Amino acid sequence: MAIMARVLVVDDEPKLGRFVAEMLELDGHEVARAGSGREALGLLAARAFDVVVTDLRMPEVDGLEVLRAARALPTPPEVVLMTAHGTAESAVAAMKAGAADYVLKPFAMDELRLRVGRLATSRTAEARSAALLDRLTPDLVAESPAMKAVLAAARQVAPTDATVLLTGESGTGKSQLARFLHYQGRRAGGPLVEVHCAALPETLLEGELFGHEKGAFTGAVARKQGHLAAADRGTLFLDEIGEVTPATQVKLLRFLQERTFVPLGATEARSVDVRVISATNRDLAAAVKAGAFREDFLYRLNVFEIAVPPLRARREDVLPLAARFLSSRGIPAERLSAPARDRLLAHAWPGNVRELENALERATILAGQGEIRPEHLPGNAAIPTGRGPELLGEGFSLDHHERALIHAALERAGGNKTLAARLLGVTRRRLYSLLASHDSRDPDDRDD
Ligand SMILES: Nc1ncnc2c1ncn2[C@@H]1O[C@H](COP(=O)(O)OP(=O)(O)OP(=O)(O)O)[C@@H](O)[C@H]1O
Ligand SMILES: [Mg+2]
DSSP: OOOEEEEEEOOOSHHHHHHHHHHHHHTTTEEEEEHHHHHHHHHHHHHHEEEEESSOSSSSOHHHHHHHHHTTSOOOEEEEEEEEETHHHHHHHHTTTTTTEEESOOHHHHHHHHHHHHHHHHHHHHHHHHHHHHHHOOOOOOOOOHHHHHHHHHHTTTSSOOOOEOOOOOTTTHHHHHHHHTSSTTTTTOOOEEEESSSOOOOHHHHHHHHHHSSTTOOOOOOOOHHHHTOOOEEEEEEGGOOOOOOHHHHHHHHHHHSSOOTTTOOOOOOOOOEEEEEEEOOOHHHHHHTTOOOHHHHHSSSSEEEEGGGGGGGGGHHHHOOOHHHHHHHOOOOOOEEEHHHHHHHHOTTTHHHHHHHHHHHHHHHHHOOOGGSSSSSOSOOOOTTTTHOOOOOOOHHHHHHHHHHHHHHHTTOOOHHHHHHHOHHHHHHHHHHHHHSOOOOOOOOO
């Protein structure tokens, strides 16, 4: 199947111009005609073309000028020059000036059709793959200075093969940023393999990463290719790298140093061409000090570190993120009432962008078709300062409020205790002990 292109045919001989245009139209192209170089310049300025087929010799504005004007456009079309016998040298000069092709007049029409068709195909294929990569690249909201700096750093490092470590709290956008780095880099056409290092126990993780031979361990009934091999010529994203055990750290360190690895049960090392991006919400420098993380491994991982700031450190992103989320659900941003916006801005978002998205998801359900109001949003888990006095009253019990707060936090965190603890501003250990102490008491028990 021929691919359709938008073609401009420029010839000061009307008969030939019409003939060429009709033929190209028969091939399915969308063709416009200009009877002079000047007319062509006007059309080029007004409309987008994929291919320009122009006569070289024309009075006033000649084919070379049309070529120059075309090449100067933001998205320059491909230019094919038609030239009479005996002017082949100027055609060669035109090629040097950026023409894609030329045909000698009188030419076989088939030859011209073939060339235009070929240009149209490669051009659309190119545009398609560029458009596809653009679609796959996450479109990250970055209105705050802090997030703009993150994106600028990401843009700088994306086209290199440098090993990148993404640090930041849970839900700040590290995984999205890893995808951004891959699809904006030169490995975009290759695989992106994401591995969640925390999800598996050590031996399984190693099998997944390095692959194994048949019979390498009980249950290894067949040979298995690992993630490292699968990521060849692409990017390996090691998520939650802080959870990797010391034994696996050693193996990954070797891989980072030499880009070779030995599948479990194999005798020979394999080598692959892989770029490594990793992410963690842990303070790895502290883990190194505590002896839980190898310093040499960290040193290899953070060749280039991007620290993604928490949402509370970039308030300018909150409303644009909310608007983006709502519009992705087909909800106009105006449905968010002004007091609701204030509530969003006042909240600390300990769960970061993910918490914001969850809160909005819930709010859109609660609000139905109406506008989103503050009561649809979280923020009730914490008692706003100043409300203390009205809460004091008959039947007041600190215990009761504590219980209610913990309950609200757990509910809002979807049962995630780490997040709930953060919402309450306490450590996880403290949350556990609070839960234990409340469990051991009846809700209506009063301490006296
Ligand atoms: N700048 C941003 N613009 C738009 N959406 C974002 C942005 N940052 C994060 N998100 C969205 O927020 C959610 C959480 O992001 P992501 O999963 O990348 O966070 P994370 O830092 O990898 O979290 P975790 O540490 O829990 O893995 C995703 O739905 C993501 O699309
Ligand atoms: Mg993630």
